[in-house]
Amino acid sequence: MPQDIFDKIMTLAKRRGFIYPSFEIYGGVAGFYDYGPLGAQLKNNIENLWRKYYLLKDNCIEINTPTVTLYEVLKASGHTNEFTDLTVDCKKCKQSFKLEGLVEKGDPEKEAKEGKVKCPNCGEILKNPYPVNLMFSTKIGVGNTRDAFLRPETAQGIFTNFHLLYRYAREKLPFGVVQIGKGYRNEISPRQGIIRQREFNMAEAEVFFDPKDKSHPDFDSVKNKTLFLFDNKKEMKFSVEKAVKQGVVNNQALAYYMCLTQEFLLDVGIDPEKFRFRKHGDDELAHYATECWDAELYSERFGWVECVGIADRSAYDIKSHIESSGNDMYALRKFDEPKTVNVKKVVADMGKLGPLFKNKAGKIKDLLEKIDVKKDKEIILNVDGEKIKIPTDCYKIVETEEKIMGERFVPHVIEPSYGIDRILYMILEHSYSEGKKSDEEYRILKLNPVVAPVKVGIFPLIGDKKLINIAKKLDSDLRTSGISTYYDEGGTIGRRYARMDEIGTPFCITVDHDSINDNAVTVRDRDTTKQDRVKIKEVLSFIMAKISS
RNA sequence: GCGGAUAUGAUCUAGUGGUUAUGAUAUUGGCUUCCCAAGCCAAUCACGCGGGUUCGAAUCCCGCUAUCCGCACCA
Structure with a gap:
């Protein structure tokens, strides 16, 4: 395969x-x-x-x-309902269906229990719907x-x-x-x-x-x-x-x-x-x-x-959260200038309402303040199914001027x-490329330097103490400056490049014998494999410029 | 959730009812090596899980789990 x-x-x-x-x-x-x-x-x-x-x-x-x-x-957000699907399986043709999709009218669950739902594939009667909740x-x-x-x-x-x-x-x-x-x-x-x-x-x-x-x-x-x-x-x-x-x-x-x-x-x-x-x-x-x-x-x-x-x-x-929590979550659209409006307000006279209606007085007050009351007109309120006449002396209608700063709305x-x-997966797939090198599968992740987990591989060309010391110092300096590195002195240089290519490291720095004298190293580019000779002092800014562009 | 197939080191793979289970790649250590997976020596690592059959199971059977291919579902 x-x-x-x-x-x-x-x-x-x-x-x-x-x-x-x-x-x-x-x-x-x-x-x-x-x-x-x-x-x-x-x-x-x-x-x-x-x-x-x-x-x-x-x-x-x-x-x-x-x-x-x-x-x-x-x-409130609708997820408990919307993420619960009633599903039915067909015993005959072994297919399963979302019940809602099969029943256009009425209560799908009831229809299924009454045996009215048929398999759209083979016509078998579908029974025993079960809920599938995705949360x-x-x-x-x-x-x-x-x-x-x-x-x-x-x-x-x-x-x-x-x-x-x-x-x-x-x-x-x-x-x-x-x-x-x-x-x-x-x-x-x-x-x-x-x-x-x-x-x-x-x-x-x-x-x-x-x-x-x-x-x-x-x-x-x-x-x-x-x-x-x-x-x-x-x-x-x-x-x-x-x-x-x-x-x-x-x-x-x-x-x-x-x-x-x-x-x-x-x-x-x-x-x-x-x-x-x-x-x-x-x-x-x-x-x-x-x-x-x-x-x-x-x-x-x-x-x-x-x-x-x-x-x-x-x-x-x-809107859903306002309705179910009762919290004020409106935004305000301010008018250029506040509007002045005459507002009629109903003020209940609790001194009269109380003794008259006892424990219903509170509810009556709330209702009174909500409805549009007109003067001298008899009011009949529906309190818990009971119709109650409210005498006109139980409330006053007060007209006031109110400043309105703006209108409220749900954003x-x-x-x-x-x-x-x-x-992340797509980045890996789009970055993946492969070829052959020395007859072996060769893989490169051409990750953008911005996202690459390791920015720089650092190698001494061979296991010489002098080279190792320079490489380790550079490695530590780069990490201290915020550049993630991978230090590697194992195996041939080609193998080390290959390891870095496979994890998408965009740059590799190699310290060779010349480095001891000229204080410079080679910086190798993953995608072109081209090398630049860069002064050790300038490596940080060189890499920084490449990474941020 | 349904049907079919599969499951051996990190990766790919050989294998048989019977000592200590292949090989390669990778990895680690050593030698060698002055720029793209070279070579030599050595080392580490595996039979998905659980049960059954059997003197003995990685191998046969059952269940579970996972993966792959269909169906169904789906930001």
């Missing part, structure tokens, strides 16, 4: 310390992977570059919230517990803090909040290695906008850049500006973050030829989204894989959501 690129990468990743299957000594569990020493560094580098784009370039703020998430939060559930505490789930996305941690973050942002929109962390999904059958995990790393940004103004302050700086778009039929190239003007992308904000995403992915080492944005059809939108573009990356093994979703979640989440959210593990 010839290995395909996925096998080759996973083999290399395990052998060299990028990725290990989790719990392997106990047989392993599908959907869980460990990052080894190089994988962890690679992941850090990807995340830190991501931070440069979102925290520095786009000026977002970063927070960090628990992965264990209270039941109520995910109930890991847990309990908080012992004894008197509260229900919780491991979060399926980091976003809810941001939404539930919106009112605090809005104040932190000094009540100005738009502003963005990001979180990098773990998400969990109890996938029925994860089979695509690191592409589909049960515990995975995500980087999400929730950018809050006034729904009446989804323009982005930096839009002008990106408007002439080209987006690679795919509308499920053909691939197209549009400028950011044109995509919005022609309505291909609904608003500036979406288009801006698509552009930011594209630049990040190309910067991090994704092959531009294997990149596109694909728009979700109406039938595939998540329950919270009104428009969604996926950044898809092409894998030789898996085809086009969605690695970033950029969704317009509209007001969905914050809209644009959400770029990145699957870090998928991106």
Whole structure:
């Protein structure tokens, strides 16, 4: 069986310390992977570059919230319902179906119990639907517990803090909040290695906008850049500006973050030829989204894989949390000048209401203050199903002037959501190249120096004490200056280069006998194998310049 | 979750109901080596897990787990 690129990468990743299957000594569990020493560094580098784009370039703020998430939060967000699918298996043809997809009207569960659901494949009657919930559930505490789930996305941690973050942002929109962390999904059958995990790393940004103004302050700086778009039929190239003007992308904000995403992915080492944005059809939108573009990356093994979703979640989440928590999470759209309005208010006279209605008086007061009361008109309130006449002397109608500073609204959210593990895999796949050297398989990971876990390999040409001393000193100096290195004096020089090529180290420095006299070393470039003679004093700035460009 | 196939060092692999289980690559140490996996010597490392059959199981049987291929599902 010839290995395909996925096998080759996973083999290399395990052998060299990028990725290990989790719990392997106990047989392993599908959907869980460990990052080894190089994988962890690679992941850090990807995340830190991501931070440069979102925290520095786009000026977002970063927070960090628990992965264990209270039941109520995910109930409000719709995840407890939307992530529970009733599934039925056909005994005859051995296929399984999502029950909801088979029953158009009525209660699907009831229809199934009554034997009214037939297999669309073979016509057999389908029975015994069972729920499949994609969230890991847990309990908080012992004894008197509260229900919780491991979060399926980091976003809810941001939404539930919106009112605090809005104040932190000094009540100005738009502003963005990001979180990098773990998400969990109890996938029925994860089979695509690191592409589909049960515990995975995500980087999400929730950018809050006034729904009446989804323009982005930096839009002008990106408007002439080209987006690679795919509308499920053909691939197209549009400028950011044109995509919005022609309505291909609904608003500036979406288009801006698509552009930011594209630049990040190309910067991090994704092959531009294997990149596109694909728009979700109406039938595939998540329950919270009104428009969604996926950044898809092409894998030789898996085809086009969605690695970033950029969704317009509209007001969905914050509105849900306002409704179910009762918290004030509105934003305020300030008027240019405060408006003065005459307001009629009903003021209940508790001195009369109390003795008259006893324990119902409180409820009556609340109701009175809500309804639109007109003077001299009899009021009949419906209190817990009982109709009660309210005498006119029990309340007063007061007219006051109020200043209104602005109008309250629920902000809209644009959400770029990145699957870090998928991106990491795609970087490996797109960077992988192989050939032969001395009749042996030769592999190079052409990682972008920005993300490469090791930036520089340092070797004494031969095991001579004098060379070793110079090399070790240089190694230590570079690491002290923040450049990750790998010191190696074992084996032939070619073997050492090969080891570094295989883990994607962009530069190798060799100390030879001339170094003793001329205080210079050779710096070898991974992709060209060309060498530069560089003064030891200047090595740091030489490498720095290459790494940051 | 269903059907089929598979499981031997880090990697690829040979193997048979019967001593101490191949070979290669890699790794480690030594010798040699002045720029791209050279050579020589030595060393470390494996039968997925659990049960059964048997005098004896890595080999045969069953279960589990994982992986691969279909189906189904799916940010």
